[in-house]
Amino acid sequence: xxxxxxxxxxxxxxxxxxxxxxxxxxxxxxxxxxxxxxxxxxxxxxxxxxxxxxxxxxxxxxxxxxxxxxxxxxxxxxxxxxxxxxxxxxxxxxxxxxxxxxxxxxxxxxxxxxxxxxxxxxx
Amino acid sequence: xxxxxxxxxxxxxxxxxxxxxxxxxxxxxxxxxxxxxxxxxxxxxxxxxxxxxxxxxxxxxxxxxxxxxxxxxxxxxxxxxxxxxxxxxxxxxxxxxxxxxxxxxxxxxxxxxxxxxxxxxxxxxxxxxxxxxxxxxxxxxxxxxxxxxxxxxxxxxxxxxxxxxxxxxxxxxxxxxxxxxxxxxxxxxxxxxxxxxxxxxxxxxxxxxxxxxxxxxxxxxxxxxxxxxxxxxxxxxxxxxx
Amino acid sequence: xxxxxxxxxxxxxxxxxxxxxxxxxxxxxxxxxxxxxxxxxxxxxxxxxxxxxxxxxxxxxxxxxxxxxxxxxxxxxxxxxxxxxxxxxxxxxxxxxxxxxxxxxxxxxxxxx
Numbered sequence: 006x007x008x009x010x011x012x013x014x015x016x017x018x019x020x021x022x023x024x025x026x027x028x029x030x031x032x033x034x035x036x037x038x039x040x041x042x043x044x045x046x047x048x049x050x051x052x053x054x055x056x057x058x059x060x061x062x063x064x065x066x067x068x069x070x071x072x073x074x075x076x077x078x079x080x081x082x083x084x085x086x087x088x089x090x091x092x093x094x095x096x097x098x099x100x101x102x103x104x105x106x107x108x109x110x111x112x113x114x115x116x117x118x119x120x121x122x123x124x125x126x127x128x
Numbered sequence: 129x130x131x132x133x134x135x136x137x138x139x140x141x142x143x144x145x146x147x148x149x150x151x152x153x154x155x156x157x158x159x160x161x162x163x164x165x166x167x168x169x170x171x172x173x174x175x176x177x178x179x180x181x182x183x184x185x186x187x188x189x190x191x192x193x194x195x196x197x198x199x200x201x202x203x204x205x206x207x208x209x210x211x212x213x214x215x216x217x218x219x220x221x222x223x224x225x226x227x228x229x230x231x232x233x234x235x236x237x238x239x240x241x242x243x244x245x246x247x248x249x250x251x252x253x254x255x256x257x258x259x260x261x262x263x264x265x266x267x268x269x270x271x272x273x274x275x276x277x278x279x280x281x282x283x284x285x286x287x288x289x290x291x292x293x294x295x296x297x298x299x300x301x302x303x304x305x306x307x308x309x310x311x312x313x314x315x316x317x318x319x320x321x322x323x324x325x326x327x328x329x330x331x332x333x334x335x336x337x338x339x340x341x342x343x344x345x346x347x348x349x350x351x352x353x354x355x356x357x358x359x360x361x362x363x364x365x366x367x368x369x370x
Numbered sequence: 371x372x373x374x375x376x377x378x379x380x381x382x383x384x385x386x387x388x389x390x391x392x393x394x395x396x397x398x399x400x401x402x403x404x405x406x407x408x409x410x411x412x413x414x415x416x417x418x419x420x421x422x423x424x425x426x427x428x429x430x431x432x433x434x435x436x437x438x439x440x441x442x443x444x445x446x447x448x449x450x451x452x453x454x455x456x457x458x459x460x461x462x463x464x465x466x467x468x469x470x471x472x473x474x475x476x477x478x479x480x481x482x483x
Contacts, residue, residue, distance in 0.1 A: 010139065013139070013221035014145060016222070018219075018287045020452075022284050025195060028332075029334070040446065042438060045398055046442065047472060049476075050435060053476055053480060057480075079398060079402040083402060086390070086394045093388065096331065096333070099347035099350050101351075114395075117393065118399075121396045122396060124412070125412040125413075318373065321374060322372060322374050330452070357380055357381050357384070359377075360381075
């Protein structure tokens, strides 16, 4: 009997796979949150630098915060940070299958957020 | 009538795959596998594909249906609108038409030592292993895998990193690690705690989304990551603990 | 196959990811309020300087900054690979080194406050 010659065909992956299905888009958005969280943390470091350099420098920093670029960044960063938080809390039960752990995380998050806002003097 | 657009590839005559259209009857109770069988029996006997049980328990008929890894026997024609695109499972080399090369998957399953490795030799006289329902619950869902490879087709990391051991293999290792009768975790760690083991996973979660048996390999992999991390820090920071 | 040393970088990533999940949104909210012209009391120079001057607060802040940057760097490393940048080792080295450097800068200024 004749041997069938094999020549398996390998399909290339590329980078467009991220658009193949909404779940991959959502995954990429989740991963991209790192740019905003990292970026915000760097702004915090910059703020520390200005704080260390005295009241004048700190005032300049607060003024920069009011710039349109800063406002835009903050809005985006907040959105992405919230997306990171919710995806993290929703995935936690898979890694740590403890009853009510997701709910406990959301509750803890609310508690921490309210505590910080209170001690910051927001209300 | 309904149209299927099916990937065709003949390694002896084709330089690369092409798509071929078939018109098949539309029946309310037909699945894509029925449509493929109709093609093979009536229109084109050269079409090659794997299938067996036709009831979503054997795992043979995994394919990309409209770009999503599905079991062909569980995908009803009535779920779809327009032309139905049928391609071989992603991330595997194409052998012919809808048939993929499975060797990599089979090798990886075997590498995780998917069998009970008891802690001590237990003579027959000592009787059977007894397990409580709670002990069974710890590993039962991971034992439901039908080796259909949909998770590998869904996992972008497996597509990007061919050496990645993959969701089903890790879930299978986890099934044995979680079994109270087993004592072989240390041996399996050599495979699943390697870089090509759980660490190539970036928790996309697609594997668990497409799994027809709700095994949740993504959950298994994250649990392996956490246990492996705790092991690592214990071993390196507290080496006196054995 | 040998057991990987990935836990060295994954442990801080998991810790940082959890920390940022709990803390970053409210921190952004504080400076967002400032950005919108209603800075919370804590962002006044005197109040903030006194708060940061506390050594325990400095330690905490250094930890928050370090872990936040680390988890972002680790995720960026993986994202780079996902998008086609396959030179994982140099990318990782650059990102983790940058994280340590930026954390070092933060600690430098913390010590000056």
